[in-house]
Amino acid sequence: MKIDVRLNGRDTAWEAPAGATLLAVLRDGGPNPARMISVKRGCETGDCGACTVLLDGQPVNSCVVAAGRAHGHEVTTLEGLAADPLMISLQKALVDHAGVQCGYCSPGMLISLYHLLRECRAAGVRPDDHAIREALSGNLCRCTGYVKPVAAAAAVAAALEAVQAAAPGKGTVAS
Amino acid sequence: MTEVGRNVTKIDAFKLARGEPVFTDDVHPVGMLWAKVLGSPHAHARIVSVDATRALALPGVVDVAWHAQVKAIPHTRAGQSHPEPSPWDTVIMPEKARFIGDRVAVVVAEDLATAEKALGLIDVQYEVLPALTDMDEAHRRTDVLIHEVPDPRGIAEGGRSNVAARIDKQVGDVDAALKTCDHVVERTYWLPRVQASHIEPHVAISWLDEDGRLVVRTSTQVPFHLRRILARILEMKEADIRVIKPRVGGGFGDKQEMVMEDLVALMTLRTRRPVRLEFTRTEELICARVRHPQRIVMTTGVMNDGTIIANRMQVTADTGAYGSHALTVQGNTGQKVLPMYPCANIHFQVTCLYTNNPISGAFRGYGAPQGCFALECHIDEVAKVIGMDRLELRRKNHIRLGDTDPLSAKLGEGKEGLVRVIRSTGLEKAIELGCEAIGWGRKRPPSAPHLKRGLGMALAMQGSGIAGVDWGAATVKLNEDGSVNLAVGATDIGQGSDTVLAQICAQELGIRYEDVRVLSSDTDLTPFDVGAYASSTTYVSGGAVLKAARLVREQLAAMAAERWKCAVEEVRFGAGLVNAGPDRTMTVAELASHALYHVKVQPMATASHMSNESPPPFAAQFADVEVDPQTGEVFLRRFASAVDLGTPIHPDLAEGQIEGAVAQAIGYALFEEVIVDAGGRVRNPNFLDYKIASALDMPEMITILVPTQEPSGPFGAKAAGEVPIDGPAPAIVNAICDAVGVRAYRIPVTPERVWRQIKEAGE
CATH class of the missing domain: 3.30.365.10 (Aldehyde oxidase/xanthine dehydrogenase, molybdopterin binding domain)
Known part of the structure; x- marks a missing residue:
């Protein structure tokens, strides 16, 4: 089947077998030229979050989304956010806090955290520890115990709040 | 100290955080075939016949292999040092399935969907045998043998019983000592089967290079052991096999074993094409390895004042269908645990059984989590019985500086070990x-x-590595700009060993961590290392890096002394500089350039390191x-x-x-x-x-x-x-x-x- 999708800001046409998952098309490529290899295969049942991507801006487990579901929609992977300032600051914080061990779950975690912080920024709130953990709860990590990834996200959230507080006309942000 | 003890940026962190193609499955060779394994639906069954005619007729299917076509060379997949302490009870394709999921056939096809479809088209006839899934039943019965052929080195009792490993070691006399104690406390503890659950599944890709050599890129903890085992069971020279470990998405012991590399290698040799195999999560939880389930009986003799006189630990364990790590995991259950409370009388017994359950193997802690659970719960129980504070009981009895550990001397890794102080x-x-x-x-x-x-x-x-067994090597090469290439066999599986080893190298050479580049775990390009297990990398492989860097420093010191006409002992290193007094200073880069273009010598050294201590x-x-x-x-x-x-x-x-x-x-x-x-x-x-x-x-x-x-x-x-x-x-x-x-x-x-x-x- 033919799928027209806006992938990482570009109009893309996929050829995919019926029933293929979004993960299979993004990661394995099949007949399609681009492999989005930041999208990792971890469980294929929607439980580990290693394959998290944004579908119309919302995080989804691409292993349990039919590729056809993306027809006429927008899909964003970590590759598509390589130049995004918020994503860059999240990546740097994750590295600086030693939140990357094996790194296999990192892309999925970063997509979930990116979505959280973007939503919080739009709403003018700063996520607390629990909100960060909820956002990460679909991203299983077997290496870190989540301590350092959560600290990294909290640091970026604090920096965002500081920037917003300093921005003229924005007022103070509730925490 | 500047480079050691500093929280430097983990060497691979940015590329991982950017999702760059650094894992095994991230790069596919041209013409790659996709493999799938047909697992046994029976826990115990003889594979009477396999007919792949219908599967091979499916367009896109390239090859199917099963036991009749593959030479049966007994080995263990445990991934340990030679001589392996695990029984050689395994062949690439067994003629008898010993657990649900055991290998029956392997298929390769042009795409994954075709390979999956082909599994359903392989016709297999089984002779179903009684399955033993209870370890006590497996112990009792000798009429049903899971391994009917004795293993060639006599480690397990194949052919006679379902016992995969036994240990019975005693220090002092526990029975006699218990009679003298104010209290004897006996309790039984049960430990479950759990799985390492690294998020990256087992995955391996193999191909033939332009010289016809076999290349295996795989998510492994033991590239060099893997090469040795593959060479033996595929009857090839080690030099004709190259194992490459890229970034690994977690291992935790589960990737110490050769879970699938022999299969991709076999199919590449049969088809002359690249082959990829990756487990699904379901296959991980059925066919990878689990922590050994155990039952532990603890018997402790103690005096009213809390002095522990005697300790006995009796372990019954389930190794599942094969005996990988059967002896050594269970050995660790006592060896890494009982020394916590030294006493004159210690008795440690193990009976480890084959069953028709999933295969138990290495998992972080390697037997110690089981033993520690039993002992540390038991200490609380003992404290309650004698009416003593549980913290005080621990403080009174725990091991101290200068204490020796008589049990480890008796146990070792499957043989008499070394005395530990x-x-x-x-x-x-x-x-x-x-x-x-x-x-x-x-x-x-x-x-x-x-x-x-x-x-x-x-x-x-x-412990820190296996005393007298684990060793690794490192090569340090200094470049003319003062930067260093460090090649290590040590295996970074996400824990950060490449980073830590670079820090050790930089510290010893008095240069910055940022000036060290690490190449690790490529059997063509790096020296040997046993791999990432037994908590060995920082301590053992780090020791090799330290030695190699020291040798390079000595080479540099000799050249500087020659140039400055001073004694070697006067030459000092640090902060990127070499000096011998205030008016004799140059950078490491200047000295390196001097070495390469004036002395015309490559400052470089390879060193090996093993420790007789752990x-x-x-x-x-x-x-x-x-x-x-x-x-x-x-x-x-x-x-x-x-x-x-x-x-x-x-x-x-x-x-x-x-x-x-x-x-x-x-x-x-x-x-x-x-x-x-x-x-x-x-x-x-x-x-x-x-x-x-x-x-x-x-x-x-x-x-x-x-x-x-x-x-x-x-x-x-x-x-x-x-x-x-x-x-x-x-x-x-x-x-x-x-x-x-x-x-x-x-x-x-x-x-x-x-x-x-x-x-x-x-x-």
Whole structure:
């Protein structure tokens, strides 16, 4: 089947077998030229979050989304956010806090955290520890115990709040 | 010290955080075939015939292989040093399936969907045999033998019984000593089957290079052992096999075994094409390796004043269908645990059984989490019986600086080991700091009136590599601009060993960490290393890096002394400079350039390192729990770990080892269990039903490094990887007991189990 999708800001046409998952098309490529290899295969049942991507801006487990579901929609992977300032600051914080061990779950975690912080920024709130953990709860990590990834996200959230507080006309942000 | 002890940027962190193509499956060779394995539907069955005609007729299917076509060379997939202490009870394709999921046939096709479809088109006739899934039944029965042929080296009792390994070692005389004790406390503890659950599944890709040599790129912890095993079972020269380890998405022992590399290699040799095989999560939970389930009987003789006189640990374990690590994991259950409380009489017995269950194997802690659970729960029980404070009982008896460890001398790794003397310990300090952090003796009130609160603790020790066995090598090469290429066989599986080894190299050469580039784990390009297991990399491989860097420094010092006409001893290194007094200074880069273009010598050295010691890191771990007696639900509120891992080379990464290990152990204590039914079928082979800890399951974590100087370790370092996984389960269970007064002798402590125990205690 033919799928027209806006992938990482570009109009893309996929050829995919019926029933293929979004993960299979993004990661394995099949007949399609681009492999989005930041999208990792971890469980294929929607439980580990290693394959998290944004579908119309919302995080989804691409292993349990039919590729056809993306027809006429927008899909964003970590590759598509390589130049995004918020994503860059999240990546740097994750590295600086030693939140990357094996790194296999990192892309999925970063997509979930990116979505959280973007939503919080739009709403003018700063996520607390629990909100960060909820956002990460679909991203299983077997290496870190989540301590350092959560600290990294909290640091970026604090920096965002500081920037917003300093921005003229924005007022103070509730925490 | 500048480079060691500094939280440098982890060497691979940015490329990982950017999702760059660095893992095994991220790059596919041209013309690659996709493999799938047909697993046995029976727990125990002879494979009478295999007919692949229909599968081979499916367009896109390239090849199918099964036992009749593959030479049966007995080996073990355990991935250990030669001579392997595990029985040679395995062949590439067995003629008898010994567990549900055992290899029956392997298919390769042009795409994954075709390979999957082909599995259903292979016609197999089985002669179903009685399945033994209970380890005690497997022990009793000799009419049903899971391994009918004796293993060639006589380690297991194949052909005679279902015993895969036995140990019976004694120091002193426990029976006689028990008769003299004021109290004898005996309890039985049960440990579940759990799975490592690295998020990257097992995956391997192989191909033939332009010279027809076999290349295997794989997610492994043991590239060099793998090459040796492959060479033997494929009847090739080691030089014709290249094993490449790219980034690995977690291993935790489960990737010490050759779980699939022989299959991709076999199919590449048969088809002359690249072949890829990756497990699904379901296959991981059925066909990878699990932690050995055990039953442990602890018998302790103690005097009224709390002096422990005698300790006996009797372990019955289930190794599953094959005996990988059967002897050595169980050996560790005693060896890494019983020395915590030295006494004159120690008896350690193991009976490890083959069953028709999934294969048990290496998993972080390697037997010690089981033993530590039994011993540390038992210490609380002993304290209760003699009416002594449980902290005081531990403080009175625990191992101290200068103590020897007679049991390890008797055990070793499957043979008589070396005498161990404790030359560094921060255990007393760890206990003190951990107690302070958790508020020992100052239990907090429950957060709600219907909850009960409790505190628990456990002590743990492990090792740093296998004494007299584990070794590694490193090559240090200095370039003309003062930068260094460091090549190590040591295997970074996400724990950060490339980073730590670069720090050790930089420190010794007096240069910056940022000027070191690491090439690791490519059997063509790096020297040997046993691999990433047994908490060995920082301590053992780090020792090799230190030696190699020292040799290069000596070469440089000789050249500088020659140039300055001074004594070698006057030459000093540090901060990127070489000097011999105030007016004789140059940069390392200037000296390197001098070496290459004036002296015309490459400053370079390869060094090997083995230690006859395995200094234990120590941990004191503490849990603060609340329990709802109405529902049995356990809320782990806070968890504190105080860990002596010698001098931390990279404190943040060391903390990360502790935090990750605690997260895994929380699952072990509270919710993880691979459930296998009486027919040998795994009932929960997915992450929904086999739950591992998420960010919401974690308590407030307090992690304290307790630095010591280990004289035999590089810059005072010991090991970090395993010791922190040992203590959490007993600490949590001891805390639950403190809260509600009932003791769980079996983990995981699910709400139902707690609720039942409370109910039974009330009746």
